Amino acid sequence: MEIGMPELDRVIHEPVRLRIMACLDTLEPKEQVDFVYLRDLLEVTDGNLGAHLQELEEAGYIGVKKRFVGRKPRTFISATTKGRAAFGEHVEALREIIEGGEAGKKG
Amino acid sequence: MEIGMPELDRVIHEPVRLRIMACLDTLEPKEQVDFVYLRDLLEVTDGNLGAHLQELEEAGYIGVKKRFVGRKPRTFISATTKGRAAFGEHVEALREIIEGGEAGKKG
Numbered sequence: 397m398e399i400g401m402p403e404l405d406r407v408i409h410e411p412v413r414l415r416i417m418a419c420l421d422t423l424e425p426k427e428q429v430d431f432v433y434l435r436d437l438l439e440v441t442d443g444n445l446g447a448h449l450q451e452l453e454e455a456g457y458i459g460v461k462k463r464f465v466g467r468k469p470r471t472f473i474s475a476t477t478k479g480r481a482a483f484g485e486h487v488e489a490l491r492e493i494i495e496g497g498e499a500g501k502k503g
Numbered sequence: 504m505e506i507g508m509p510e511l512d513r514v515i516h517e518p519v520r521l522r523i524m525a526c527l528d529t530l531e532p533k534e535q536v537d538f539v540y541l542r543d544l545l546e547v548t549d550g551n552l553g554a555h556l557q558e559l560e561e562a563g564y565i566g567v568k569k570r571f572v573g574r575k576p577r578t579f580i581s582a583t584t585k586g587r588a589a590f591g592e593h594v595e596a597l598r599e600i601i602e603g604g605e606a607g608k609k610g
Contacts, residue, residue, distance in 0.1 A: 404518040411511040418600045487601050493525045494594050 404493075407455045408486045412440060412448045417483040420458060420475035428461070431471035449473060457482055511600075514562045515593045519547060519555045524590040527565060527582035535568070538578035556580060564589055 408417055415438055419429065435445045452458040457479030461472045475483070515524055522545055526536065542552045559565040564586030568579045582590070 404521075406518065409516070409518060411513065411516060414511075415600055418603060422603075490597060490601065493522055494597065496525060496529075 404489050405482055405486045407451060407457065408483060410448070410451075412438060412444065413452055414486075416445075416448060416452065416473075417457065417475065417479065417486075420473065421480055421483050423474065426474070428472035428474040431473065434473060452479065455479075455482075511596050512589055512593045514558060514564065515589060517555070519545060519551065520559055521593075523552075523555060523559065523580075524564065524582065524586065524593075527580065528587055528590050530581065533581070535579035535581040538580065541580060559586070562586075562589075 408414060416434065419434065419437065423429065431442075431445065431449075435442060438445065440448075449458065449460055453460050457476060459474050459476055462469055463472070464470070515521055523541065526541065526544065530536065538549075538552065538556075542549060545552065547555075556565065556567055560567050564583060566581050566583055569576055570579070571577070
């Protein structure tokens with residue numbers, strides 16, 4: 397019944413941030429997503445998404461760039477190398493917890 | 504890059520509670536774990552574990568029973584049917600988020 401104690405990263409674990417990182421992790425290294433795309437995908441408000449992005453940026457997990465497209469300011473988001481590594485470790489920790497349970501059931 | 508929006512249960516998602524449920528989910532239907540065992544397994548304080556158990560109990564996910572073993576009061580914890588179902592759904596939602604990311608990478 398041992399499930400081990402893998403560390404979960406509380407910055408990433410929060411549901412909206414977990415989804416943000418899962419989404420960004422699918423991108424190619426220099427690819428970015430648009431703020432509006434992410435907001436609509438995650439079905440959150442501008443303010444909510446902005447707050448979560450700020451936490452991820454402060455942790456060094458994402459890069460946020462604003463630039464003008466025509467006359468409109470747009471915000472582009474990408475995962476950093478550090479962010480991808482942290483997300484990968486987080487997924488591993490989650491798997492250990494989840495699969496620890498499943499292994500226990502079989503045993 | 505679609506990752507879908509499976510619902511994560513915020514009662515279960517919190518790291519300590521996720522581990523509690525993963526542990527309880529490995530037990531046979533009428534099996535229970537001891538409070539002290541769980542506390543040591545999860546490396547948390549009595550107060551911290553107590554607070555998380557209360558939240559899970561209020562959600563109807565676990566049953567908590569106190570009884571005397573010899574002269575010592577002991578606390579036993581088990582998952583309810585509702586709790587096992589909720590945990591199972593949560594694990595599915597986590598997998599969708601995690602594996603959505605991985606599927607995206609391959610595509």
